[in-house]
Amino acid sequence: MKNNEGKTIGQPEQDMPKTLWTIDYSKCTVCGECVDACKSRLLKIKDKRIIITSQINCDWCGDCADACASDAIVLT
Template structure:
């Protein structure tokens, strides 16, 4: 079975994300600055929402959160 990232559930723990991030859509203005700031190219705007295409490929550098003028992105 695959999750919404296309990852097969049951892969080894080493493939699990180190942390999670969330976007408060009530704060997000869809400006796209976070998409442009992501050096890995894993953020996209789809259906009027910012999405991450792969949590596993994220290195949690914080660039997306640091450019967010509305403080909508929170790394946990």
């Protein structure tokens, strides 16, 4: 992001995730299928919720969303 002087502020672009994704916890059954489907091993179950450990390292393959039977994962 650039400020009004044209200087870059915030995180460098290379440190920004390629995409952002969210979990709709009202739909999520915490079955763990998305955890098993993630080849990068970025998903974990913690406190009875699915969490992503790093948005930056996600390659947006969509395997987690494809594995989710309740359509709780939304890639943007």
